[in-house]
Amino acid sequence: MLSKKTKYGIKALTYIARQPSKKPVQTAEIAENENISHKFLESIMVQLRKSGFLGAKKGKGGGYYLIKDPAEIRMTAVIRILEGPIAMVPCVSLNYYEKCDDCKDEETCSVHQLMIQVRDSTLKVLGNNTLADITKDKEEGS
Amino acid sequence: MLSKKTKYGIKALTYIARQPSKKPVQTAEIAENENISHKFLESIMVQLRKSGFLGAKKGKGGGYYLIKDPAEIRMTAVIRILEGPIAMVPCVSLNYYEKCDDCKDEETCSVHQLMIQVRDSTLKVLGNNTLADITKDKEEGS
DNA sequence: TTAATAACCTACTATTCCGATAGGTTAATA
DNA sequence: TATTAACCTATCGGAATAGTAGGTTATTAA
Structure with missing residues (x-):
């Protein structure tokens, strides 16, 4: 299950990416329009800034803005x-690998085998989708 | 993240499917071999039985056995x-659908769009894998 | 018929995490 | 100098997870 944190984070990024101008967007505005707890969203935005996705500006007219091109931000x-x-x-995670303490042998573990396949297919979808991709409203006829 | 419950459940099903004979297998045996808490595993097995995956036999020589052909059990x-x-x-779930209370319009929700793709690719993998598939040890060279 | 076995049932619990709230501080603008 | 909006720290209720404990029922074998 996707946490609300991630869900809200993606929604906020999308909201900013959809702005016609490049002016900073306030968390209060995003929170209101997306029905997110303002304070909760603030903590998410800070994390996205610290991770290099967003820039921030304080004071009046301040807010958050995208640092990179949306097409460069992979999901x-x-x-x-x-x-x-x-x-x-965890035992099939590429970036957060951890050995199972119950599992003797990963090679013969049925869960392991299966979850590698799930991971790869998920990775493919998320790797192929950038912020630019998910920002555009629905696919319009070819 | 996959719960231990599901992980243990799949491991137990695999364990039974790998048995050479069709005799019932005790939870104690599975628990020991797979390093699972016995009592916890018991509750999982009951659920799998009630869901129609397993049959059970009480008393000495009892245990759990598969009801269906492993090739018929989809992940x-x-x-x-x-x-x-x-x-x-939940808003992209086929079997457990639930509307988001924050989301106004699913059609324009970027998370929704993205998660439909993830769901479909995951569904494909899990739908193509049966218990029989994940039971066999590693693919051997062609 | 009795003892052993193993599934089954109910209840409880410790820990963790999630989602949120509260209240204040810093920095930029008007 | 006042206002604004990001930023920081702390706290918290509730839910879920992963288990524990202790007993009951049904089946088998001695």
């Missing part, structure tokens, strides 16, 4: 920062 | 019973 990166591992089991 | 079914929804967000 894998966003989710890894906000959610943590993409894999459903 | 989607097992995971839906033990873990719940496969989708990462």
Whole structure:
């Protein structure tokens, strides 16, 4: 299950990416429009800034703005920062690997084998989707 | 993240499927070999039995046995019973759908769009894998 | 018929994490 | 100098997870 943190984070990034101008966007505005707890969102924005996705400006007219081109922001990166591992089991995680303490042999573990496949297919989808991709409203006819 | 419950459940099913004979297997044996808390595993087995995956026999020589052919048991079914929804967000779940209370319009929600893709790719993998598939040890060279 | 076995049932609990709240501090603008 | 909005620290209730404990029922074998 995706945490609200990640969900809100992606929504906020999308909100900013959809802005016509490049002026900073306030968390209060995003929170209101996306029905997110303001304070909770603030903590998420700080994390996204510290991770290099956003820049911030204080005071009146301040807010958050994108640092990179939306087409350069892969969903894998966003989710890894906000959610943590993409894999459903630590023993198949590429970035957050951890050995199972119950499992003797990963090679013969059925869960391991299966979860590698799930991880790879998920990785493919998230790696192919950038912020630019998910920002555009629905695919319009070809 | 996959719960231990689901992980243990899959391991137990695999353990039984790997048995050479069709005799019932005791939870104590599985628990010991797979390093699972016995009592915890018991509760999982009961659930798998009630869901129609396993049969049970009490008393000496008793235990659990598979009811269906392993090739007929899809991982989607097992995971839906033990873990719940496969989708990462309730609003894209096929079997456990729930509307987000923050989201006004699913169509324009970037998270929604993205998670549909993740769901579909995961579903594909889990739907293509049966208990028979994950039971066999590693693919041997062609 | 009795003892042993193993599934089954109910209840409780410790720990962790999530989502949020509260209240204040710093920096930039008007 | 006042206002604004990011930033920081601390706290907290509730839910879920992963288990523990202790007993009951049904089946088998001696």
